[in-house]
Amino acid sequence: MAAHRKPGRRPLSGGTARTALTLALAGAASATAFDGTGHADPRLSPAEVKSKVDALYREAERATEKYNGAKERSEKAEKSLGELRDEAARKEDKLNKARASLGSFAAAQYRTGGIDPSVQLALSSDPDRFLERASRADRAGSRQAAAVGGVRRQMREMDRLRGEADARLTGLRARQAELRKHKKTINGKLGEAKRLLSELTADERADLAGREDGRAARSSARAAAPGHAEAPNARAASAVSYAYKALGSPYVWGATGPNAFDCSGLTQAAYRAAGVSLPRTTYAQINAGERVPRSQLRPGDLVFFYSGISHVGLYVGNGQMIHAPNPSAPVRLAPIDQMPFAGAARVA
Template sequence: MAAHRKPKQRSLSGSTARTAATLALVGAASATVFDGTGHADPRLSPAEVKSKVDSLYREAETATEKYNGAKEKAEKAEKTLRELRDTAARKAEKLNSARNSLGSYAAAQYRAGGIDPSVQLALSSDPEQFLDRAARADRAGSRQALAVGDVRKQVQEMDRLRGAADERLAALRARQAELKKHKKTITGKLGEAKRLLSRLTADQRAELAGAEGREGPGGDSRASRSDARAASPGAAKAPNARAAAAVSYAYKAIGSPYVWGATGPNAFDCSGLTQAAYRSAGVALPRTTYAQIAAGERVSRSQLRPGDLVFFYSGISHVGLYVGNGQMIHAPNPSAPVRLAPIDQMPFAGATRVA
């Protein structure tokens, strides 16, 4: 039984995952032990290792989509918090100015307030002028009363803004804690997959890489690009220019590495690829698979056309971009780059037409 050791932090960004050797280097953040799964049986066959690794990849992808959703919400909370603080700062400046004006008026009233108006009239050398001033003072008093009411409203608005900012700050901290939890899950699953693969010999890893390549077109990046060139006329059959542009982008992305949480232009996770493809066409898609499936018109498998989003597994944890002839372009997992693959490679869950 292998001893528990915490491998050094590694980055996915440099891995292209194009060869059998890359299968052994399932790069992703840290390879920490997750839920006590650090005891891989060295007697597992290569096929059993592949099955376990595929399962770990699916679990990591589910956690990745949750991470993406939490990150999107955290970014929105942070943006709202900044806007609230900016608004509060501007209103505080306006409130201070109004308070200063009221203070000046109150000081003037205090200086004249000790003399009864009838006495002021009696002492005045020009009664008409005094009465005129008194009338203007009365009107000014009404305006000041309105100003007092306005200041009161501004104070109440400041209290509301502070309360809203506190709520957004609490939401942001909750999302940050959620991000940390999902990241731990992802790195744990990918770390365990890496440890499983490291128990295989170089020949066994090469055998697995070959088997994965035979499961669908695109096992090797050069083969993927060759298959893509052969299949690329499918882009011309897209229902409209936006779908065609998304398909074109996806073809150009073939061979790019899978990196969880990435949205391009040089690396992608599954929903990051579809989001980037449609972003290039001027269409804003949500960040996660479970939000993307609701972002357009649902279509059946028999109605698929190039540019449609195709989803897999019961939890809607994987997505690809349909390109015609039963094929899709997708970002599979850390051991494989963006590639062309048949849609019957995974359990089909549904499809959406975006544009």
């Protein structure tokens, strides 16, 4: 019987050894990752955090302007639906009264038994009086026939109003869903920005805030310098005055004052105080006045930024504007060359 010997281990060739080593290292790396002992992502520098946060704020602002537009459309739809329901209620009341009147007439007809007029004439002790009453009844019958037709028309109108109300309600619900979508986007962007800022030390956050405050102070000094252009009209001057009084107010997305603002909310509130009604959103406000080139800006002009027209400020002279920047900064003065210039409009 042959002896069974345990086979000896064969030495690894060069290629096989390299493969084994690669697999071993990969396994070790995987094990380390699963054990949670791998290296964390490198910490972002304050400058990198600021860059990412600024980008998130711009994205949130674009979503905010979409939210503002959807909110404006939603409010108009809600008002329109309310007016339609009021109209339907008035017409339904009128229809009910007409129905009640017809019901009284039908009951009277039933009580007379619907006797043939020629028989009633033959049985009447006073034919002349009967003919007079019959003539009045015939005229009344014509009026009732017209009333029946009127009720039918009112019922068709009520059906139309109910159908229109249903359509407007569907539209309103779609706009409300759009609002919720934009709100979720905004909160997500702002939440991510807040998380990134929280990873900085208190000193780093203070340093970033100090730089912004320093820029705002220099802008204030330049705006207050003598020789800047005057507003083109009293309304523009009044809007600028309002904006100066709003300095330091917090940025709150969707807000239109008097205690907090987003960017287009501030410009809308400033001109509202001047007796001028501006649209709610940046991309509508840019079309609310006469376009003016950058070289001809005057105080009170609306200045817009970024390719999507997602930010707006109020020009105050000397290359400066007052605007509501983002949740990390209050309403403040800033140079208009701080952001990519997209256009300007002068409100008539």
